[in-house]
Amino acid sequence: xxxxxTRPSYYQATCNDETRHPALTGEIKADVVVIGxxxxxxxxxxxxxxxxxxxxxxxxETVGYGASGRNGGHVCPDFNKSMSYLEKHIGRDMAQIAWxxxxxxxxxxxxxxxxxxxxxxxxxxxxxxADKKSHVEDLKAHRDEAAAWGYDGQTLIExxxxxxxxxxxxxxxxxxxxxxxxxxxLNFCRGLARAATAAGARIFENSRVVTLETGEAxxxxxxTTADGTVAADFMVLAGNAYLQETQPFLFRRxxxxxxxxxxxxPLGDNMARELIRDREAVANMRxxxxxxxxxxxxxxxxxxxxxxxxxxxxxxxxxVRPRMLDVFPQLxxxxxxYAWGGYIGITMDRMPHVGRLGQRCYFSxxxxxxxxxxxxxxxxxxxxxxxxxxxxxxxxxxVKHPIFPGGRFxxxxxxxxxxWYRLQDALA
Ligand SMILES: Cc1cc2nc3c(=O)[nH]c(=O)nc-3n(C[C@H](O)[C@H](O)[C@H](O)COP(=O)(O)OP(=O)(O)OC[C@H]3O[C@@H](n4cnc5c(N)ncnc54)[C@H](O)[C@@H]3O)c2cc1C
Numbered sequence: 019x020x021x022x023x024t025r026p027s028y029y030q031a032t033c034n035d036e037t038r039h040p041a042l043t044g045e046i047k048a049d050v051v052v053i054g055x056x057x058x059x060x061x062x063x064x065x066x067x068x069x070x071x072x073x074x075x076x077x078x079e080t081v082g083y084g085a086s087g088r089n090g091g092h093v094c095p096d097f098n099k100s101m102s103y104l105e106k107h108i109g110r111d112m113a114q115i116a117w118x119x120x121x122x123x124x125x126x127x128x129x130x131x132x133x134x135x136x137x138x139x140x141x142x143x144x145x146x147x148a149d150k151k152s153h154v155e156d157l158k159a160h161r162d163e164a165a166a167w168g169y170d171g172q173t174l175i176e177x178x179x180x181x182x183x184x185x186x187x188x189x190x191x192x193x194x195x196x197x198x199x200x201x202x203x204l205n206f207c208r209g210l211a212r213a214a215t216a217a218g219a220r221i222f223e224n225s226r227v228v229t230l231e232t233g234e235a236x237x238x239x240x241x242t243t244a245d246g247t248v249a250a251d252f253m254v255l256a257g258n259a260y261l262q263e264t265q266p267f268l269f270r271r272x273x274x275x276x277x278x279x280x281x282x283x284p285l286g287d288n289m290a291r292e293l294i295r296d297r298e299a300v301a302n303m304r305x306x307x308x309x310x311x312x313x314x315x316x317x318x319x320x321x322x323x324x325x326x327x328x329x330x331x332x333x334x335x336x337x338v339r340p341r342m343l344d345v346f347p348q349l350x351x352x353x354x355x356y357a358w359g360g361y362i363g364i365t366m367d368r369m370p371h372v373g374r375l376g377q378r379c380y381f382s383x384x385x386x387x388x389x390x391x392x393x394x395x396x397x398x399x400x401x402x403x404x405x406x407x408x409x410x411x412x413x414x415x416x417v418k419h420p421i422f423p424g425g426r427f428x429x430x431x432x433x434x435x436x437x438w439y440r441l442q443d444a445l446a
Pocket of ligand 1 (some may be wrong): 053054055056057058059076077078079080081082083084085086087088089090091092093094225226227228256257258259260261262264277278279309321359360361362382383385386387388389390391392393
């Protein structure tokens with residue numbers, strides 16, 4: 019992958035935990051070896067270590083190096099798909115469990131922040147904004163479907179109320195959801211790592227796994243880095259879009275997509291209040307979503323645009339800033355202090371890809387841009403399954419995932435597909 023992952027982000031500049039972990043050397047044993055120290059891997063490690071298992075986490079770079087330390091920080095419940103889609107694909111009974119899982123996602127984030135005292139600026143409140151008239155009907159349908167399944171806390175905001183809450187003329191309506199919110203993603207990730215190590219997990223950084231033995235044919239489960247090996251009873255693959263081609267079965271069902279964020283200079287209390295009065299996170303409803311929020315120090319963190327080619331735009335700030343100014347022209351004089359990007363792992367149907375290779379290697383990936391809360395939950399489900407409680411894991415594993423067509427030509431094909439979505443987004 020060609021994206022430059024070295025640009026300093028606002029999150030790195032404001033990270034409150036610089037704990038470093040050693041690199042793996044020599045041969046060690048564990049009950050479970052986890053590959054990847056993002057939310058999925060750390061969530062699984064935390065649950066397993068708290069249950070008394072001996073867990074080793076191997077991270078190629080540093081904790082939160084991947085999407086978990088770079089994302090928009092939007093904490094969203096549910097899945098990318100409607101409940102009617104899920105009911106059709108996995109049946110009513112499993113869809114009911116999936117609904118409950120969807121509700122648990124953001125609750126779990128809130129509980130962990132509280133329980134482990136993670137200082138990560140968690141703020142509740144979310145606005146799904148309709149910048150096309152047709153999206154207002156979609157918002158109502160979303161609200162009504164959630165109400166039919168048992169959650170009626172979402173409120174449609176329109177007219178003067180909307181103008182007072184968001185300093186833009188861009189939207190026809192917004193759906194307020196108090197279950198969702200935002201946080202500092204890297205500080206949250208480092209907090210999970212602290213909780214996992216406090217429970218006994220061992221984390222190794224700068225320890226890229228170069229050879230995997232997943233035990234599919236009944237053999238050993240083993241992860242090997244340049245300088246060491248972990249032999250274990252179980253493996254968790256949590257490398258997501260950063261795992262690259264290590265596992266063909268997973269790789270064929272996942273497409274890494276570049277997503278980008280800019281952070282303005284601090285805007286001051288008055289401007290911050292004018293832009294997002296109640297400090298919710300906001301996202302529009304286009305295929306290529308714009309997502310934004312205020313940071314704790316009153317910067318606008320604006321994410322949008324995407325690349326499907328594997329090539330990083332040369333001028334990240336210039337790539338994203340026009341989207342921000344389209345919504346908030348009043349920021350035209352505000353300096354961009356940080357611009358960065360990361361990989362989102364998307365699946366064909368935008369549902370997470372959860373499953374098992376053989377009997378002892380579990381994986382979860384492909385949250386399709388909706389993974390902050392969901393990856394926390396999926397990591398927990400992998401831990402449950404390893405401990406012999408399969409029911410909730412089985413629901414997620416029941417979703418079948420087609421492979422991306424095109425083999426090695428799939429990137430140009432996806433780029434063409436996304437051009438079609440961009441055209442749709444551009445139509446009023
Ligand atoms: C720019 C951006 C914005 C986003 N915004 C949001 C948002 O606002 N809300 C939301 O819900 N979701 C968002 N997402 C998605 C969300 O961040 C991810 O779904 C989530 O972080 C996935 O966590 P993960 O642990 O599965 O993967 P990652 O966080 O990517 O972690 C994978 C880790 O595995 C490591 N790894 C890979 N291969 C190996 C190997 N061979 N050996 C050892 N380690 C390895 C990597 O270095 C990496 O640290 C965004 C993503 C991006 C990139």
